[in-house]
Amino acid sequence: DTEVTQTPKHLVMGMTNKKSLKCEQHMGHRAMYWYKQKAKKPPELMFVYSYEKLSINESVPSRFSPECPNSSLLNLHLHALQPEDSALYLCASSQERWGNYGYTFGSGTRLTVV
Amino acid sequence: DQQVKQNSPSLSVQEGRISILNCDYTNSMFDYFLWYKKYPAEGPTFLISISSIKDKNEDGRFTVFLNKSAKHLSLHIVPSQPGDSAVYFCAASANNYGGSQGNLIFGKGTKLSVKP
Numbered sequence: 589d590t591e592v593t594q595t596p597k598h599l600v601m602g603m604t605n606k607k608s609l610k611c612e613q614h615m616g617h618r619a620m621y622w623y624k625q626k627a628k629k630p631p632e633l634m635f636v637y638s639y640e641k642l643s644i645n646e647s648v649p650s651r652f653s654p655e656c657p658n659s660s661l662l663n664l665h666l667h668a669l670q671p672e673d674s675a676l677y678l679c680a681s682s683q684e685r686w687g688n689y690g691y692t693f694g695s696g697t698r699l700t701v702v
Numbered sequence: 703d704q705q706v707k708q709n710s711p712s713l714s715v716q717e718g719r720i721s722i723l724n725c726d727y728t729n730s731m732f733d734y735f736l737w738y739k740k741y742p743a744e745g746p747t748f749l750i751s752i753s754s755i756k757d758k759n760e761d762g763r764f765t766v767f768l769n770k771s772a773k774h775l776s777l778h779i780v781p782s783q784p785g786d787s788a789v790y791f792c793a794a795s796a797n798n799y800g801g802s803q804g805n806l807i808f809g810k811g812t813k814l815s816v817k818p
Contacts, residue, residue: 693745
C-alpha cells in the first residue's frame with residue numbers, strides 16, 4: 589500500500605458545524621502533515637506530526653484542531669469555520685520528518701464553508 | 703518573502719517538443735529539491751527530485767537540472783505529451799533550517815498545457 593487516503597473527498601459545512609477530516613497511511617511513515625491549498629496558490633503547511641507528536645503548528649487558528657491517534661491516522665477537527673476557510677485540505681506523509689524524503693500526498697478533501 | 707519562486711504561471715508547448723519549467727530559490731540552506739505534478743481535484747504527485755550534491759537527475763522523459771550558484775533548477779520534459787498537462791510545483795527542503803527543518807516549501811506552480 590503506497591497511498592495516503594483522505595476522507596471525505598468533499599465536505600460542505602455550516603459555520604456552526606463540527607466536522608472532522610481523516611487521513612490514513614499504511615506505509616510505516618512516521619511524519620504526517622496537513623496542508624491547505626486555495627485556488628491558484630501553492631499548498632501551505634498547517635501542522636506537522638512526527639512520531640505521533642505535534643512538532644509544528646504554523647500559527648493556525650484554534651478552530652482547526654489536529655489529532656494523531658496512532659502512527660497511521662491523522663485527523664483534522666473543524667469547528668466554527670469561516671467561509672474563507674473553504675479550500676482543498678491535503679494530507680501528506682513521509683518516512684521521517686528529517687532527511688531527503690519526498691512526501692506522498694492524499695487526493696485531498698474539498699471543503700466548502702457556507 | 704517567497705523562498706521558492708516559479709515566475710511563469712503558465713506554459714504552452716506542442717506535443718513532442720521539450721517543456722522546460724523553471725524554479726528559483728533564495729534560501730541557500732535548501733539541500734533537497736522536488737517536483738510535484740498536480741491534476742485538478744487531486745493531491746500533488748511526486749515526480750522527480752534532486753539532492754544539492756548533484757546537478758542533474760534523470761528519470762525517463764523527466765530531467766531535473768540544478769544550478770546551485772544561480773539558485774536555480776529546471777524540469778525538462780522530452781518529449782511532451784498531452785497527458786503531461788497539469789500544474790507543476792517546485793518544492794525545496796532543508797535538513798538544517800531551524801524549526802522548519804525537513805518541511806517542504808512550495809512554489810506557486812506553473813500550469814503546463816501540451817497541445818496535440
